[in-house]
Amino acid sequence: MAPRRGPGGKSxxxxxxxxxxKDLGELSGMLVALEEFAEKxxxxxxxxxxxxxxxxxxxxxxxxxxxxxMEHAHxxxxxxxxDGTFHIEIEDHGIPFDxxxxxxxxxxxxxxxxxxxxxxxxxxxxxxxxxxxxxxxxDRNRITLTRSLTAGGxxxxx
Amino acid sequence: xxxxxxTKNGVxxxxxxxxxxxxxxxxxxxxxxxxxxxxxxxxxxxxxxGGLDYINSTGMRVLLILAKRLAGVKxxxxxxxxxxxxxxxxxxxxxxxxxxxxxxxxxxLERF
Numbered sequence: 001m002a003p004r005r006g007p008g009g010k011s012x013x014x015x016x017x018x019x020x021x022k023d024l025g026e027l028s029g030m031l032v033a034l035e036e037f038a039e040k041x042x043x044x045x046x047x048x049x050x051x052x053x054x055x056x057x058x059x060x061x062x063x064x065x066x067x068x069x070m071e072h073a074h075x076x077x078x079x080x081x082x083d084g085t086f087h088i089e090i091e092d093h094g095i096p097f098d099x100x101x102x103x104x105x106x107x108x109x110x111x112x113x114x115x116x117x118x119x120x121x122x123x124x125x126x127x128x129x130x131x132x133x134x135x136x137x138x139d140r141n142r143i144t145l146t147r148s149l150t151a152g153g154x155x156x157x158x
Numbered sequence: 159x160x161x162x163x164x165t166k167n168g169v170x171x172x173x174x175x176x177x178x179x180x181x182x183x184x185x186x187x188x189x190x191x192x193x194x195x196x197x198x199x200x201x202x203x204x205x206x207x208g209g210l211d212y213i214n215s216t217g218m219r220v221l222l223i224l225a226k227r228l229a230g231v232k233x234x235x236x237x238x239x240x241x242x243x244x245x246x247x248x249x250x251x252x253x254x255x256x257x258x259x260x261x262x263x264x265x266x267l268e269r270f
Binding site: 028052 | 177179180181182212214215216218219222223225226229242243244246247250251252255256257
């Protein structure tokens, strides 16, 4: 089920939505609000951190790269919790970029001296989320994430 | 993000508190490098994460830079007191294979 957008939806499912400017300070504030939303609705601290980190990594990339050439850009985000699953949608008007297929996959087995600096963000999202999806519609990038709240709550992801 | 420092048995113990995200990671990087790198910088470093609530990949990048630089001068970095969600992310990234991570600060100090 896709997240319902805003309070106009018929669902009683808790929803969170916000619009950000491309600003890292706004992102920090949004992440704290998202954490509070998750905790208020009974999401465990571990699951909350997985969700917050995933949103952070993707929106950071949108701000730093996807909308770099744009003087002003807005990033929209929606979240909802339905049937034990946390749903997230992130939309932006930046350059077309599918992080889940275009971002290089890091080799996490390399020794310290051979490890490149950076490039872990999208890999973390794919490891921490249950599903990840990207689509380009008209002039927008849309990322959809889900995290099952009933599985993988305690054991380590790896 | 706040970073405190103290020296115990000749080992520099750095303790970041709060949140290290994309906005605060450059501040974290500058503070860490000021203590641990440079002409009078320490080469034996413990990073105590007990007060750290959050770190993203830009913060992890700083730790990788620090670990590489310390390895280059025959120094050492040991991380300790990591919260469960932070340890999970370090394991996914394979950082537990290239960095030393201990439960307690006392365990960390024994590694030197």
